[in-house]
Amino acid sequence: MTIENPRILLVDSYDSFTHNLAALCRRSIPGCSVHIIKNDELSIESLRPNLRYFSAILVGPGPGSPDNAEDIGIVRDLWKLQDDDLLPIFGVCLGLQSLALESGGTLGRLKVVKHGQISQVQHTSSDIFQGVGEVHAVRYHSLHVTVPTGGSIEELGWVDEEENGHVVMAIKHHRRPFWAVQYHPESVRTEGGGCEVLVNFWSLAQGWSRAAGRRQTPWNPSIAGKVGTLWPYNHPQRTNKLTAPSSKNLLISRSVHLPQLKSTRICEYLGVLEERSKFVLLDSAASPGRFSVIGSLLPTSLQVAYCVGDSCVSLISGNHTTSDELGAHDIWQWLATYMRSKRVANGNPSIPFWGGFVGYLSYELGLPTLEVASIHTKKKAHPDVNLVFVERSIVLDTDTGTLHIQSILPNDESWVDKVVQDLTDLAHSEEQSRKPTAVLSLSPISTVILPDRKRYIAKIDRAKECLFSGDSYELCVTAQTKISIPHHQTKQSTTSTSWDRYLQLKKLNPAPHSAYLRLHPTTLISSSPERFLSYSRPPNSVCQLRPIKGTIRKADGITRAVAEKALAGSPKEVAENLxxxxxxxHDLHGIVGDNVTVSQFCGVEEYETVWQLVSVIEGQADPSAPVDEELGWNVLKASLPPGSMTGAPKKRSVEILQHLEDKEREVYSGVFGYWDVGGGGDWSVTIRSCFKHDDLSTKPSFNSNEEWTIGAGGAITALSDSEAEWDEMILKLSSVLKSFGITPPTSY
Known part of the structure; x- marks a missing residue:
């Protein structure tokens, strides 16, 4: 008997790899449907009557321990199913540990944790390993099980290693249709033990079902939603065709070749020196960046501000602020609805930005999507969403020296023509760009509060304990530096010292994703090296993420070969990246479905001042599926906060980090960038950055201070050395501190 249209129930223990396992399942079991439930979503009593609609269960991985009821949920009950309720089950990682524990095995800690490590698995070449050759498997575990001799479970796979001895990697139950592996078959770097093992499991599951006389009951639509969500998910905003843009929404554009004109000079032409005005620049300040986006804001340009937990969004235009109730929608839906009304289709597709939202999204904006409540209740100084709608823009192609002057305002040709003429005259004049202050150094009465070394190292040690206990595989621990500068030290209040600081940062640490965003009450300057997410215009949008984990500074003797050995040749650096x-x-699979690829894994890329270890992950919706015109925007929502700034599994890691870090990160380690009126977008990770709060309701007094915040940190793994992690954090911090004329001590 071959089961047609099989249905698989995937139990998710709040892991960050679950959708990868669902995708592997669909590749391995032809024509299957996958339903996903959380391990605490249903009781065994409510689930048991509906198990007859499923062919098998997959018990996925997750943080924590199988002997903790809150971590394992319903899973422990699945191993006790009897008679007509019994069906084949395949467990992964936490799933294997739970099966072993419920079958008489014992649980212990590895002496050396294996997170993101690849091991060659020895196996019996039978059961789920029938016909399988060499297995090189990715491991994410700090706990392991011991299988009792002569018990109800049998070992199928193992590793023997010097640091941990004999470690069980796969088991089966003698009398029940249960199989499990300790490693992660769904990982991108598992070879030989992924799809091959799932195919064998499915063959064994069908064989058991035939022998037991078990048949999958035909699906009853009335139980849809009662037994988990069908994956890939059917997003309600998907339609059969794109929304047609209004005939009034047209782009006016002219291009001019002016290679001698730099982005900073254009910004000064547009009034960036007026500190109390709004201004936005997304600056490709170094290779491999290409396009710089400069907004030419009007006094009435719409600024959208929102704080997590608020029931309304603030709309700021000139000196007027109004509120719009969100009602049943969230801020993401509100912004998507607004952008739908502004859609433009007549622009040059080779120009990435025609107009649209520019600004930042905070780290904390991603918490509601993860269903994590913030434990910090301090009143926010900075909005979690701070965007301005740019109608007039200048896009500089740094590769060709071509400027694209654009407007989406009706009948705005005269402005476009004037700017073209002004910039042409400026480029051919002898006038030079204003010289910034040499270095805006601080006076003795300024205050610089650096992270406390002992406290930071203690955080790292506590983070490592969470890794050893199985609660996380990697934690990005950060700290904040505060700089307070008396206003009477910073020239006149109408002259932009923050612009001078940006120019210093750009000079000292040029980066492909730099930014100067002055969106009161927040000013953000950044020299970020890391693009987070870019997405092309619909239809057939392609979403690309480029995480950086692994950096080495350029210096004499640091050739590409040396950098590759230090980065791609380092188990620690590769494990972090993996x-x-x-x-x-997982995040991409959750939105686009099956079509996710890793087009580059741990490639060493050359930047202006560093070598970086960069991977490239791309996702695209099935072309035959309904169109999701906000695909990239939905991927952005699902992917925040950036995984490179949290760790994995993301939900548990974020919860741990809230307790390790004693305040909100706010702007730091969120993202900044744009959402274009054509539907594309580009967002970078807010690192190598600093931000300040501007209170424009009052003029600065002689005794008031300008307050800047700088965040810095690093990914902590089981291989991390606490002292080395402190040094790495200080190195990242120093690149921004230098723009203030500060060189932090090497140790204190």
């Missing part, structure tokens, strides 16, 4: 790659694949 964990985030697998996490990102």
């Amino acid at each position: 964990m985030i790659v697998d996490l990102i694949r």
Whole structure:
């Protein structure tokens, strides 16, 4: 008997690799449907009557321990199913540990944790390993099981290693149709033990079902939603065709070749020196960046501000602020609805930005999507969403020296023509760009509060304990530096010292994803090296994420070969990168479905001042599926906060980090970028950055201060050395501190 249209129930223990396992399942079991439930979503009593609609169960991985009821949920009950309720089950990682524990095995800690490590698995070449050759498997575990001799479970796979001895990698139950593996078959770097093992499991499951006389009951639509969500998910905003843009929404554009004109000079022409005005620049300040986006804002340009937990969004235009109730929608839906009304289709497709929202999204904006409540209740100084709608823009192609002057305002040709003429005259004049202050150094009465070394190292040690206990595979621990500068030290209040600081940062640490965003009450300057997410215009949008984990500074003797050995040849650096790659694949699979690929894994890329270890993950919706015109926007929502700034599994890691870090991160380690009126977008990770709060309701007094915040940190793994992690954090911090004329001590 071959089961047609099989249905698989996937039990998710709040892991960040679950959708990868669902995708592997669909590749391995032809024509299957996958339903996903959380391990605490249903009781065994409510689930048991509906098991007859399923052919098999997959018990996925997750953080925590199988002997903790809150971590394992319903899973422990699945191993006790009897008679007509019994069906084949395949467990992964936490699933294997739970099966072993419920079958008389014992649980212990590895002496050396294996997170993102690849091991060659020895196996019996039988059961789920029938016909399988060499298995090189990715491991994410700090706990392991011991199988009792002569018990109800049998070992099928193992590793023997010097640091941990004999470690069980796969088991089966003698009398019940249960199989499990300790490693992660769904990881992008598992070879030989992924699809091959799932195919064998499915063959064994069908054989058991035939022998037991068990048949999958035909699907009853009335139980849809009662037994988990069908994956890939059917997003309600998907339609059969794109929304047609209004005939009034047209782009006016002219291009002019002015290679001698730089982005900073254009910004000063547009009034960036007026500190109390709004201004936005997304600057490709170094290779491999290409396009710089400069907004020419009007006094009435719409600024959208929102704080997590608020019931309304603030709309700021000139000196007027109004509120719009969100009602049943969230801020993501509100912004998508607004952008739908502004859609433009007549622009040059080779120009990435025609107009649209520019600004930042905070780290904390991603918490509601993860269903994580913030434990910090301090009143917010900075909005979680801070965007301005740009109607007039200048896009500089740094490769060709071509400027694209654009407007989406009706009948705005005269402005476009004037700017073209002004910039042409400026480029051919002898006038030079204003010289910034040499270095805006601080006076003795300024205050610089650096992270406390002992406290930071203690955080790292506590983070590592969470890794050893199985609660996380990787944790990005951060700290904040505060700089307070008396206003009477910073020239006149109408002259932009923040612009001078940006120019210093750009000079000292040029980066492909730099930014100067002055959106009161927040000013953000950044020299970020890391693009987070870019998405092309619909239809057939392609979403690309480029996580960076692994950096080495350029210096004499640091050739490409040396950098590749230090980065791609380092188990620690590769493990950090791999964990985030697998996490990102999960986030992408959750929105686009099956079509996710890793087009580059741990490639060493050359930047202006560093070598970086960069992976590239891409996702695209099935072309035969309904169109999701906000596909990239939905991927952005599902992917925040950036995995490279949290760790994995993301939900548990974020919860742990809230307790390790004593305040909100706010702007730091969120993202900044744009959402274009054509539907494309590009967002970078807010690192190598600093931000300040501007209170424009009052003029600065002699005794008031300008307050800047700088965040810095690093990914902590089981291989991390606490002292080395402190040094790495200080190195990242120093690149921004230098723009203030500060060189932090090497140790204190």
